[in-house]
Amino acid sequence: MDDLEKYVEAGSAAKNSGGFTKWLTKHAVMFYPRSKRLVVTFDSMKSRDAIAPVYPWGYNFVAKHGWSHLGIMMVDRNDWFRHPSLWACLDRFRKKGFFEQFDEVVFYGSSMGGYGALAYAPLSPGATVVALTPQTSLDPRIVPFETRFPAPFSRGIWTGPYADGVAGAASAKKVYVLADPFFAPDAQHVMRLQTDNLIWLKTPHLKNQAANVLKNGKLLSTIVPDAWGGTLTAQSFDKQFDALRLSKPFARVLIHSAIDAGHYALAERALDAISEAHPKWAFSPLHEKLQSAAGDGQRH
Template identity: 30%
Template sequence: MTEPYDISLTDLRPTQWMQEITQLGDAFGFFEPLGDDHNAVFVEQGDTLLVSFEALPAIQALSKTARPVGFDIANVEGWSCLSVIASQDTWFRDGDVYGFFDQMTDDGFFEDFDQVIFYGAGPCGYAACAFSVAAPGATVVALEPQATLDPNVTEWDDRFTEMRKLSFTDRYGYAPDMLEAAENAYVVYDPHKPLDAMHAALFARAGITRFRARHLGGGMQAHFEQMGILQPLIKSAADGTLDAKDYAQLYSKRRDYPSYCKRLFGAVEPMDRPFLSEVVCSHIVNNFGGPRYRRKLKAIRQARHAQDTGET
C-alpha cells in the first residue's frame, strides 16, 4: 500500500475494520487503542495536521468507502491526519482519551506541524472543541456541537439524558472554555433547531465565529458532504479566509441541494405566503422534478388564480 488515504474499508465488520485501520496506522504513522471505546490512528503525510473526531457507526453508515472523513479531507489537501475514533457516541469523555492528549502535548507532537486543525460534528464537534486546548494556536471547525451535557448548564437539552452520567465538569470539560487557546474557531448550526441554537449561543464569545445553516436539519456533516462544501469549508478555515462572505458563497450551494429545498418548502408551506410557496415549489419542480411537488405547484397556482379572479 503506497497511498494510505485510498484504502477501502467497505463491507467489513467492526473488528475487521479496526484490524485494517491498525495495519494502516502501523505502516504510515501509528495506531493506539485508548481503552475499550476509543482508538487513535495517525497517518503522516504533510506539515499540516487535521485532527478529526469520528464515531465508527457513522463512518460505516455514511461513507461509501467506510473511511474516516478526516482521511478524505486530508487526502485532498496533502495533510497528515490524526483520527480519534469512538465505538459509539461517547462525547469522548474517557480518561484514556484525556491521557492520550496529555501525552501528545507532553511529547510536543502538535508542535511538529506548521498548522493544526481540529474538526468534528455533533458529539464529535464537542470533542473537537474540547480537546483543541491540547494544541494552542489550532484552528477549530465544529458542526452543530454541544457545549456540554452537564445538566446544571444544559438541563433543557433532553436528547441525551442517558449521557448525563458522564462527567462534563472535569478535564477537557466545557467546550467553549477549551477554545480560549485556539487561533480561530468556527461553529456552524441550524438556528431552526432550538436545542442546537441554544448550545451555539453558549459559544458566543471572542475568537469564536458562528455561522447559520438555516433549514438544513440534523446530520449536517452528511449534508455538507453531499453539497460538496465540507472540504472547502475546512480548507478556508485553515487558510484563515473563512468569513461571513466566504461562508455565504459556500452555503449558496444549498439552492442546488434537493434535501434543503424540500425542507425549506416544508417550512414555508404552512406560513400562508402563497407567493413564497410557489417560488420554492417551482424551483423544486424545475430543478429536481417529482410528481408530489408538481401536484402541489398546480394546487398553489389554481388557488392563486381563484383568488385573483374572485372565484370560489
Template identity: 30%
Template structure:
C-alpha cells in the same frame, strides 16, 4: 431563481465490516502510515502522517465502518492535500468523556506532538463537535470548525437539553470539561448550526463567538453536517480551514450550493406552504421546477 448544475453524488456506502476486522485493518493502516491506538473498549485513535498541516477529526466508528474505505471521512481532505490526519473515533455518542482519551491527549501534549505542525485544524459535529472544542485546548492557536456542537451536558448548565439521556450522569465538570472554556486558546473558531433548531441555537450562544464566526444554515435541521456533506460543502470547508482561508465570506460562497440541493429546495417550499405564503411559495416552486428541468436537460445531453 438562477440555479447551477447538481453536485456530484457522494460515494455510495458499502456493507460495513465487523468491528474486529475493521480494527485489524486500522492496525495495518497505522503500522504503515502512522499509528493506531486502541484507547479503551469504545475509543481509538488513528494517525496518518504526512506534511506539516494536521487535521484532527472526531468521528463515530459506525459511520466509518459504513463508508467505502472504512477510514475517517476527514482523511478524504487530508489525503488529497497531503496533510497529516489524526482521527479520534468512538463507538456511539460518548462525547469522548473517557480517561483513556484524556491520557492519550496528555501523552500527545507531553511529547510536543502538536508543536510539530505549522497549522492544526480540529473538526467535529454534534457530540464530536463538543469533543473537538474541548480537546482543542491541547493545541493552542488551532483553527476549530464545529457543527452544532454541545457546550456541555452538565445538568447545572444544560438542564434544558434532555437529549442523550444515557449520558446525563457522565461527569462534564473535570478535565477537558466545559467546551466553550476549552476553546479560549484557539486561534479561531467557526460554529455552524441551524438557528431554527432551538437546542442547537442555545448551545451555540454559550460559546460566545464573534458574530462573523457564527455560520447559520437555516432549513438544514438537526444534522446539518449530513446535508453539507451531500451538497459538496463540508470537505471544501475543511480544505479552506487547513489553508487558513476559512471565513464567513468563504462559507457563504460555498453554501450557495444549497440552491442546487433538492432536499433543501423542497424543505423551503414545504415551509412556505405551511406558513401560507402562497405568492412566495409559487415563486420558489417555479425556481425548483426550472432547476429540475435544467437537470433533466443536462442528463439527456451528457
C-alpha cells in the same frame, strides 16, 4: 469495546504509514503522518454503524488534502469522548510535545465530533477549530436546554479535563462553527461560544441537516479546507451559501421542514414552483409525504 475487526485495516494503514494506533477502553486513536499540518478528527454519532473497514471520520478528505491525521475513534457505544483513558492518552501526547511538531493544528468534527473538537482544543493552544452543528456539553448543570442525548450523557464522565467546549474554544486561534441560528437546540450552544475568536457560519432553516445539505450541494468540500487554513470569513461563506439556496438539497430540506411544521399550503406552493422550474428534480417522495401529512392533519 466491540466489533474491533472492522477497525483493523485502518489501524494497519496507520502503522504502515509510519504512524500508530492506540487502543483504549472505549476509543481508538490512529495517526497517519503526511505533512507538517495536522487535522485532529473526532468520530460522528454514526461512525460506529459504518460498514467495515472503518477509518477515522474524514479520513479520505484529510488524505486528499495531504494533511497529517490524528483520528479519535469511538469503538464502543457513544459517550461523547468522555472517558478517562482517552483524555489521559491525549494529555500524554500533549506533554510529550506531539502537537508541537506541526506548523498548523486543526480540530475538526460534526455534532458529537464537533463537541470533541471544541472540548479538546486546549491540547494545542492556538489551533483552529472547525465544528459542524456541535454541542458544547451534555452536562445539564451547564446546558439545561440540551435534552436530546440522554443515553450518551449517561455513559460519559462529565468531570475531569476537556469537559466543556466553551473552555476548550477559548484556547483556539479561530473557532468556525456551522449552525442554524434559528434552530434553538444548536443555536444555544453557539451562543455559549460568544468570543472574539468565533466565526459563526450561519445556515438558516437547515436545522441539524446543515452539514449534509452543504455536502450534497458540493459546498462543504470547498469551505472546510479554507476554514482549516484560517482564510474563510463569515462574509465569504455567506456569498457561497446564498448560491446554495438555489440547489436541490436546500429545497428538499426546506420543504421537509415546512411539512414537519404543519405549513402544508406553503409546502405545496413551494413544491409546485420548484417542480415547474426544475422538472428533472425528482420530488415524488416529498409529494407523497405532503399528501399523507396534510390528510392526517385534516383528520385531526
